[in-house]
Amino acid sequence: MAETKEKSLSDEKPKPRVRPIVRLGIFLISHSFLVSIVCCTAGVLALFLLPVLAKNTYISENALMPGSASPMLSNQHVSDGNRLVKDLTNPNSKSSETGIESHKIIAQYMLDLGAEVSFHKFHPQMNQFHPLHFFSSPVSGKIQENYSCSSYGINTVGIIRAPRGDGKEAIVLVTPYNALKSGFGEALSLGIAYSVFSLLTQVTWLAKDIIWLVADSQYGEYAAVAAWLREYQTPKFSSLSTPNAEMCPDVNNLFELKGHSISGSKFSNSFRRAGTMAAALVLKVRDQNEQFEDTISIYAEASNGQMPNLDLINVVNYLAVHRQGLRVNVEKLWPLLNSSWLKSLGEIFESLAKVAKSLYPKWKFGIPATEYVEGTATLASSLYYQALGVPTGPHGAFRDYQVDAITLEISPKFSLDKVWRNDILLRGGRLIEGVIRSVNNLLEKFHQSFFLYLLTSPSKFVSVGVYMIAFALLIAPLPMVAASLYVDANSSSNCSKGDSSTPSAITDTDEHGIAIRSWSPTTSFMIWVLLSILSLLTLNSVLASPLACAKATQEKEWALVKSVTISSVFIGLGLMSVINFATAEIGALLMVPMCLLARPLKLDVRAGTLRSFCRLICNLVLGHIAFPPAAFFLLKGMLDGFGNANVGDFWMWVESLWAWNSATYLFIGMVQLPCWVLCVSILFHTC
Amino acid sequence: MVLLQRPHILLLLIGTHQFLQCWIAFGSVNEEGQKQEEFSEELLLKPLPDHKLLAHFHFQSSGPPSTSNGCHHHLFPKAISQLVQKFRIKEMELSFTKGRWNYESWGGFDPLSSSNAKPPGVELWAVFDVPQHHIDASWKNLTHTLSGLFCASINFLESTATYSTPEWSFPPASGNVRYGTLPCEAVCTENLTPWLKLLPCRDKAGIALLLDRPSLYRGFYHSQQLHLTSTGSSSEGIDSGIILEQTLTVVLQPNSEMAIEVHASEKHIQPSWSLSSIFGKQVSGRCVLAKPSSVYLLLDRGLSAANGLTSENFWSNPSFELSANPDRIFLEESSSHSKSLSILYMFQVEKYCESEPFDIGLMWKVPVAWLCQQTPLHASRFLMGSGNERAAIAISLKSTQFTEGFMSANSKDGSCELRVDVFQVVPWYVKVYFHSLRVFVDQQPRAVSDIIEKIHVSPSKDKMSPGVMEVVLKLPCRVNTAALTIEFDKGFLRIDEYLPDANQGFDIPSAIISFPNFHASMVFLEDDSLNKSPLLSKFQEKCPVMSYTEVLLVPLTTPDFSMPYNVITITCTVFALYFGSLLNVLQRRVAEEERFLKAKAAKKTGRLPLLLSKLSAKLRGRRLEPLHSPPSSSSFINSKLVLKVILVAGLAVGWQYFFS
Numbered sequence A: 001m002a003e004t005k006e007k008s009l010s011d012e013k014p015k016p017r018v019r020p021i022v023r024l025g026i027f028l029i030s031h032s033f034l035v036s037i038v039c040c041t042a043g044v045l046a047l048f049l050l051p052v053l054a055k056n057t058y059i060s061e062n063a064l065m066p067g068s069a070s071p072m073l074s075n076q077h078v079s080d081g082n083r084l085v086k087d088l089t090n091p092n093s094k095s096s097e098t099g100i101e102s103h104k105i106i107a108q109y110m111l112d113l114g115a116e117v118s119f120h121k122f123h124p125q126m127n128q129f130h131p132l133h134f135f136s137s138p139v140s141g142k143i144q145e146n147y148s149c150s151s152y153g154i155n156t157v158g159i160i161r162a163p164r165g166d167g168k169e170a171i172v173l174v175t176p177y178n179a180l181k182s183g184f185g186e187a188l189s190l191g192i193a194y195s196v197f198s199l200l201t202q203v204t205w206l207a208k209d210i211i212w213l214v215a216d217s218q219y220g221e222y223a224a225v226a227a228w229l230r231e232y233q234t235p236k237f238s239s240l241s242t243p244n245a246e247m248c249p250d251v252n253n254l255f256e257l258k259g260h261s262i263s264g265s266k267f268s269n270s271f272r273r274a275g276t277m278a279a280a281l282v283l284k285v286r287d288q289n290e291q292f293e294d295t296i297s298i299y300a301e302a303s304n305g306q307m308p309n310l311d312l313i314n315v316v317n318y319l320a321v322h323r324q325g326l327r328v329n330v331e332k333l334w335p336l337l338n339s340s341w342l343k344s345l346g347e348i349f350e351s352l353a354k355v356a357k358s359l360y361p362k363w364k365f366g367i368p369a370t371e372y373v374e375g376t377a378t379l380a381s382s383l384y385y386q387a388l389g390v391p392t393g394p395h396g397a398f399r400d401y402q403v404d405a406i407t408l409e410i411s412p413k414f415s416l417d418k419v420w421r422n423d424i425l426l427r428g429g430r431l432i433e434g435v436i437r438s439v440n441n442l443l444e445k446f447h448q449s450f451f452l453y454l455l456t457s458p459s460k461f462v463s464v465g466v467y468m469i470a471f472a473l474l475i476a477p478l479p480m481v482a483a484s485l486y487v488d489a490n491s492s493s494n495c496s497k498g499d500s501s502t503p504s505a506i507t508d509t510d511e512h513g514i515a516i517r518s519w520s521p522t523t524s525f526m527i528w529v530l531l532s533i534l535s536l537l538t539l540n541s542v543l544a545s546p547l548a549c550a551k552a553t554q555e556k557e558w559a560l561v562k563s564v565t566i567s568s569v570f571i572g573l574g575l576m577s578v579i580n581f582a583t584a585e586i587g588a589l590l591m592v593p594m595c596l597l598a599r600p601l602k603l604d605v606r607a608g609t610l611r612s613f614c615r616l617i618c619n620l621v622l623g624h625i626a627f628p629p630a631a632f633f634l635l636k637g638m639l640d641g642f643g644n645a646n647v648g649d650f651w652m653w654v655e656s657l658w659a660w661n662s663a664t665y666l667f668i669g670m671v672q673l674p675c676w677v678l679c680v681s682i683l684f685h686t687c
Numbered sequence B: 001m002v003l004l005q006r007p008h009i010l011l012l013l014i015g016t017h018q019f020l021q022c023w024i025a026f027g028s029v030n031e032e033g034q035k036q037e038e039f040s041e042e043l044l045l046k047p048l049p050d051h052k053l054l055a056h057f058h059f060q061s062s063g064p065p066s067t068s069n070g071c072h073h074h075l076f077p078k079a080i081s082q083l084v085q086k087f088r089i090k091e092m093e094l095s096f097t098k099g100r101w102n103y104e105s106w107g108g109f110d111p112l113s114s115s116n117a118k119p120p121g122v123e124l125w126a127v128f129d130v131p132q133h134h135i136d137a138s139w140k141n142l143t144h145t146l147s148g149l150f151c152a153s154i155n156f157l158e159s160t161a162t163y164s165t166p167e168w169s170f171p172p173a174s175g176n177v178r179y180g181t182l183p184c185e186a187v188c189t190e191n192l193t194p195w196l197k198l199l200p201c202r203d204k205a206g207i208a209l210l211l212d213r214p215s216l217y218r219g220f221y222h223s224q225q226l227h228l229t230s231t232g233s234s235s236e237g238i239d240s241g242i243i244l245e246q247t248l249t250v251v252l253q254p255n256s257e258m259a260i261e262v263h264a265s266e267k268h269i270q271p272s273w274s275l276s277s278i279f280g281k282q283v284s285g286r287c288v289l290a291k292p293s294s295v296y297l298l299l300d301r302g303l304s305a306a307n308g309l310t311s312e313n314f315w316s317n318p319s320f321e322l323s324a325n326p327d328r329i330f331l332e333e334s335s336s337h338s339k340s341l342s343i344l345y346m347f348q349v350e351k352y353c354e355s356e357p358f359d360i361g362l363m364w365k366v367p368v369a370w371l372c373q374q375t376p377l378h379a380s381r382f383l384m385g386s387g388n389e390r391a392a393i394a395i396s397l398k399s400t401q402f403t404e405g406f407m408s409a410n411s412k413d414g415s416c417e418l419r420v421d422v423f424q425v426v427p428w429y430v431k432v433y434f435h436s437l438r439v440f441v442d443q444q445p446r447a448v449s450d451i452i453e454k455i456h457v458s459p460s461k462d463k464m465s466p467g468v469m470e471v472v473l474k475l476p477c478r479v480n481t482a483a484l485t486i487e488f489d490k491g492f493l494r495i496d497e498y499l500p501d502a503n504q505g506f507d508i509p510s511a512i513i514s515f516p517n518f519h520a521s522m523v524f525l526e527d528d529s530l531n532k533s534p535l536l537s538k539f540q541e542k543c544p545v546m547s548y549t550e551v552l553l554v555p556l557t558t559p560d561f562s563m564p565y566n567v568i569t570i571t572c573t574v575f576a577l578y579f580g581s582l583l584n585v586l587q588r589r590v591a592e593e594e595r596f597l598k599a600k601a602a603k604k605t606g607r608l609p610l611l612l613s614k615l616s617a618k619l620r621g622r623r624l625e626p627l628h629s630p631p632s633s634s635s636f637i638n639s640k641l642v643l644k645v646i647l648v649a650g651l652a653v654g655w656q657y658f659f660s
Helices: A002-010 A020-030 A032-053 A075-089 A100-112 A184-200 A221-233 A249-259 A310-323 A340-359 A369-388 A418-441 A464-475 A477-492 A501-506 A510-514 A521-542 A551-579 A581-597 A601-607 A610-625 A628-640 A647-659 A663-683 B002-014 B017-031 B078-087 B111-116 B132-150 B154-158 B189-197 B206-210 B213-217 B256-261 B275-279 B301-307 B404-410 B534-540 B563-587 B590-602 B607-620 B630-659
Strands: A116-122 A153-160 A169-177 A209-216 A276-285 A295-299 A327-330 A404-411 A453-457 A460-463 B038-048 B052-063 B089-098 B121-128 B177-182 B221-231 B241-252 B293-299 B320-322 B328-331 B343-348 B361-364 B377-384 B390-399 B417-426 B430-432 B438-441 B444-446 B452-458 B467-476 B481-490 B506-508 B512-520 B543-548 B552-554
Touching: A020 A032, A020 A477, A032 A340, A032 A369, A032 A453, A032 A460, A032 A464, A032 A477, A032 A581, A075 A100, A075 A184, A075 A418, A100 A116, A100 A153, A100 A184, A100 A209, A116 A221, A153 A184, A153 A221, A169 A184, A169 A221, A169 A418, A184 A209, A184 A276, A184 A418, A209 A221, A276 A418, A295 A310, A310 A327, A310 A404, A310 A418, A327 A369, A340 A369, A340 B630, A369 A453, A369 A581, A404 A418, A460 A464, A464 A551, A464 A581, A477 A551, A477 A581, A521 A647, A551 A581, A551 A663, A581 A610, A581 A663, A601 A610, A610 A628, A610 A663, A628 A647, A628 A663, A647 A663, B038 B206, B038 B534, B052 B111, B052 B206, B052 B275, B052 B534, B078 B089, B078 B132, B078 B221, B078 B241, B089 B132, B111 B241, B111 B512, B111 B534, B111 B543, B121 B132, B121 B154, B132 B154, B132 B177, B132 B189, B154 B177, B189 B213, B189 B221, B189 B241, B206 B293, B213 B241, B213 B275, B275 B361, B293 B301, B377 B512, B377 B552, B390 B417, B417 B481, B430 B467, B438 B467, B467 B481
Parallel strands: A169 A209, A169 A276, A276 A404, A295 A327, B038 B293
Antiparallel strands: A116 A153, A153 A209, A295 A404, A453 A460, B038 B052, B052 B241, B089 B121, B089 B221, B121 B177, B221 B241, B293 B343, B320 B361, B328 B343, B377 B390, B390 B481, B417 B467, B417 B512, B430 B481, B438 B444, B438 B481, B452 B467, B506 B552, B512 B543
16 A cells, blocks of 8 residues: 555656545655654543543433332341351351351252252362453363362352243352351351342242352352353263262262252252343452442453443442442542642643633533542553453453353441441342342343443443544554655665564564463563573574665665564554453553654664654653563552562463463563564664 | 923013023023033142142033034134134144243143143144145134234244144144244233133133132243144044133242241241132132033142052041032042052032132141152253354253152163153254254263164254254163253344344244153043043043253344444445546546646736645645645645634634633
């Protein structure tokens, strides 16, 4: 494309007609410097404007009708829940070493309500990296070979069949519970779930089955939920691969005792199912809390930045705020709240909005500075957790099977008071009841509202149409700059060989590091860096001999390398924005300025003007920032203070990305790191 | 008696016309002798293990061959007889069901459950007595007729993509069967009212008086059926008699509000109930047209065993108390495979009248727990996999261990086999790969040819016919679990083929799992008196044990339904661009224009026109010859212009800001 444009431009005698679109392209390419400055500034500015542009959330699906029915959860159910909490926190129940006693208690309570109960045994699974399974369900992973009887978890599952429903759909309620060392909060979350469950066995409006999963969290909350989901969605019928947990005496014991129950017909040791899952709620209660009021935190990010339908969050937010009087918050980057520059930026926006409003009273886009700061902090954490690609809770397991799920964490204000406990049971229970009732009303699955959005507060969001603008502005100058560089380099000489081997040589550097797993993070990280540099230098000396062309072409070689770098960055970012937008956005923020500014340091030193000096400084700073470990340390230092930043942290961080199958890992390894190396090679180009 | 009545009627001819007609009708029924039209009403009550009560209403009307009395009927509904005559129906069954039959706690082995447990929604099958090539046309007309008759959307079964032709696995095995289901059909009182209209007394008298809509639809399971059999074959010119069975099976929770209050210790006591407490009504006498009109109370085998009831002591049982004395008590004929026997208490409604209405109640004294007899294997079906591309259907069969003794009794030697028939219909957009059928027995993968004795597959045709799979499995008797999986692709639909609530997903109708080796029948002693009761004689028939699996919901990819709008917009834009540029090319004369421009440039004009021409030349993409440094100068002029505009705008803004 650029070539044709260039040809048309370089032709000596002007053709009678050039098409307007081509001339527009030529114009942009020839003014690429200006365009790139304008676009980049606009992109960054648009990103900071997002909290201002956020819209209020609204319930898009009419069928949800949250809060239209008065809650039916009464004190009777609350006292039922309290009974369970007491029984679970009773020291007698904890006497058993494996915590089977408390599972029995829960199962007995479920049975008394007339629910179908079953136990699900699972073995914690090893994580495996599947490079291209971003959104599909994970392949049932390998089970540890040397499992033993002590290393299994037991999920207790209770199912209420909707009395008049057809059983095609189900709603899942999950409460993580560690029988071995359960805090009071976990018992309380079970109490809330039980009081809702006991209500739901009596109601007549149920259209979908209710599954209550008490996930055994001794191997992690996510692992238990994921194991249950795997068995639910992709069961194995052959016993060859699954270990036989029946061999273990404890498990047998569990089932034997259950057999004595009089309503034993409702209990089975086989896996029980209900229909297609419509939605899932994970309920947790935090043990201690420093807040001054009852708050409820919503966690929604699943793997690779997938979000549940916005309507689910809307319903929870609406019911919590307008019906139960709970404060709702979503995750924030707390250090940002106190930053003064953000505050002043917010004030600038506020005053601008004031001016605009005085000019034309219908322009009302301003928000108060404090709200702006909070919105930015929430937006930043929303971006970060989406970019990370690691689920923020057990709800992430559901998203892998296209089930909308969120985690609700209730943090009550003060603790261990009887009245207070009843109050939190009542309010939490009514909230869950309301959400379940809303989802129960749904005829279709969640589809009305957004799936691609960023939250700036629990009741405000930025939809994909808005936040794409910032990203598009950031990456828009890349192809133009690449084209203009290529044109410049080509016009001076026709030799444009070489150097394409460099990126390919670098892309696989990180693989050396992966093989090393037994050392401490710091040493592994160091070894990885050394190995990478070594292999890079070797490959560079072997493959990319810089003297392939004549001396004259050498001068422009860096421009060609830069052009290649910029185009590969553009392609990488464009691809990544489809897979995980947030990663692409953050990557673009780091890499676009560096790529655009990159210029051999020698040239700048030789020039010796103020402008080149500034560019030199910028290049050096950006070259450091865009190096992924450096960027990580910088961010971590800014947020937590530089004192406790450790070299090994980055290694751990990357390892967690690997373990959670995150696309960000691939992005760092295949786009960011190679492009950074290319940029550095431009900076140190000998010309 | 009849002859004596004759002159009496003749005398009354002078009387009112209405009265006369009525009497003639009544008289002629009596004249028919053994070929009478008969009507019977019966109600069977059965306590269920999970504190619920099953009520099974059974109304049977039989019409004699119509040649004997033309097209006129006295009791038999005319609409049905016309339907049978028109479409030459041999046998037909239509069921409207809401809720699920709980096979685990309500049983699946007795005749009551194997013939009355139906899949949710509407199920219709019919056997026609017409030539093969007329069957489809008859079926289409039949669906439309029934649709009008029962206020339901049965007419959706008209299209060939919704109904299927079972070859041999479907119980009334015959090539002329058509079978169709509508799993998502909502069933409510508008379907019940036309059904009741077929009864001679409607719901104004007799047992049907109990059909109080609110209490019926509050139940956990509700299945309303219509079964037609026309005896004899009409193709040979002999018109047949028709038997119409109308049954309504409901599972109700007796005094549910009481059950909440009771404490955990008392929860095991079965709730006491009476007819008036569950239906809110009492029976004030029989429907005068009904010949047998009786109410039965059935205690099934498990319950009578739990009570310690045997053939000796069933009169003086300590565990419960009946509020009315039964007229008769029947004991089940003892069979080889079970020690305990079902007990049937019969109450005749005829004895009761308006002043002394019939109301039976049952009071439990001690807690009883029992299990209903279950099907040999409990079948459940579920979807596997996720995503919008592929998935799999799995049918899992689990031994209930209830009939273990029965099976071991059946086996002569070690090679005992359990035959299981599976009949599965899948809609065409669920593209099943039949080669991917896999069988697992006791968690071991087995070769398909080892387990499957017989298989019949008719692959689906897109938008034409559904896929049908009929399989006969031969499982070893001691099988614990067995599973059948089959993979499928999710198809794409055209936008007009999506159902109204497309985002809900699409239903895969229930599979039918039947056990031809086992027959559910209940034979009661004292056969001579039983012949009169159609309900009990139906119990004695040997019907194969059958169970339906759950309906599955497959989420398919749904388009954004505003898509047609977008497509129209884009197409229009493309067309506009194409025609615009085409016209432009056709209408432009390039050489002429160039000459004109040159002439213009040659003329020395004023500054402003020069600027304008420069600008226009710039915009058109041609450089003016006298221009030497085009980009800089033109951009300079442009920026000057822009500067001016900005200045004016700024002035305006400032003005607005300071003076408002």
